[in-house]
Amino acid sequence: MHESDHEIVQLFKRQQYPLSETLTEMLNEHFSHQTERRGCGFTQATRLLAEFINFSRDPRELNDLKLFKDYEDKTLKMLLKQSKLSDWHNLDHNQEAMALAQHNTLACPADLTPDIQFQAQLRQLAQQAQKEESKLLMHMIADIILPKSSAGTGLVELAALAEKPKVGSCPMAENFFLKIAHGRILRKGAVNIIVDQQHQPLLLEKLNMGDDHSCISLKPLLMNGVCVPAGSLFSVDYDSSAIQNKTANQNLPGFVIPYSEIPGFWYLRLTTLAVSLENRARTFSTHFQQQIANDLFSPETTLLQQLADIASAQVRI
Incomplete structure (x- = not known):
């Protein structure tokens, strides 16, 4: 372990249980991830998590464990192959897994205890983090292994698209959202406000401003069991x-649309607005520096709440 390692x-x-080499490189801000197209390693790490978040948690495949370096999965593979375990996620809350661990015998030498202990530790690990950005990302990693439900969290769960739309996620994707936050919308631009069943804004979608059908989340949302923070970029x-079932906005071009009317979303990455002002430069390093160097509209002072306020003002009560 090096002192220069990211807290995560x-x-x-x-x-x-070290993270995969790729994820470790990203979080440690290897120079190869600090490019004009990638932004910074932390941003890249949130893109890497998209490769897991956009797909449903498979109870029998162990792809999610690729987040970790050399995870020992022989026991899980054997039990899944023998159909003695129906789902390997949330093992520490799984009575089936607990029973298997207790009845480990010579006839069935399958000790699930290390896997159960790992998942129990993972459930609490984010609490040890001191930094805001570490907590955000660690909760997302944990949810991939320990998926949550809408019933258990009270969060709206978005349906995922079958494949990624052609919407970019470059470091400048925040550009128009920053302008919208300050009431600056292009002459032909429009915004759609995607709301829940109580007409509370969930996402703000921009149209005719850069990539169409690019959204920013205004509240935490659930996707395939993962709680995705407010300030996430979606397509x-x-x-x-x-x-x-849509209604015209109160005072901006565009519509208020129930999320249930939309067939699916695709998570892209966290935006710089997902982190508080005081921690933004530290979290996004070269990505944030690029935004300032390219004269984006006040990335160092704009709050996600400004977008939330604009969205709320469009909903007719």
């Missing part, structure tokens, strides 16, 4: 003419 990297190493793909 250090915490997983201390638990004897969405739908036929606007097929949306029946």
Whole structure:
């Protein structure tokens, strides 16, 4: 373990479950991730998590364990192959797994105890983090292994698209959202406000400003069991003419649309707005520096709440 390691990297190493080499490189801000297209390593790490978040948790495949370096999965593979375990996620809350661990015998030498202990430790690990950005990312990593439900969290769960739409996630993708936050919308621009069943804004979608169908989340949302923080960048793909239950915005071009009318979303990455002002430069390093160097509209002072306020003002009560 090195002192220069990111806090997240250090915490997983201390638990004897180091993160994958790629994720470690990203979080440690290897120069190869600090490019004009990638932004910074932390941003890249949130893109890497998208490769897991956009797909449903498979109860029998162990792909999610690729987040970790050399995870010992022989026992899980054997039990899944023998159909003695129906789902390897949330083992520390799984009575089936507990029973298997207790009845480990010579006839069935399958000790699940290390896997159960790992998941129990993972459930609490983010509490040891001191930094805001570490807590955000560690909760997302934990949710991939320990998926949550809408019933258990009270969060709206978004349906995921079958494949990624052609919407970019470059470091400048925040550009128009920053302008919208300050009431600056292009002459032909529009914003759609995607709301829940109580007409509370969930996401703000921009149109005719850069990539269409690019959204920023205004509240934490659930996708495939993972709690995705407010300030996340999503893409969405739908036929606007097929949306029946929509109403015009109160004072901006665009519509208020129930999330249930939209067939699916695709998580792209965290935006710089996902982190508080005082921690933004530290978290996003070269990505944040790029935004300032390229004269984006006040990335160092703009709050996500400004977008939330604009979204709320469009909803007719």
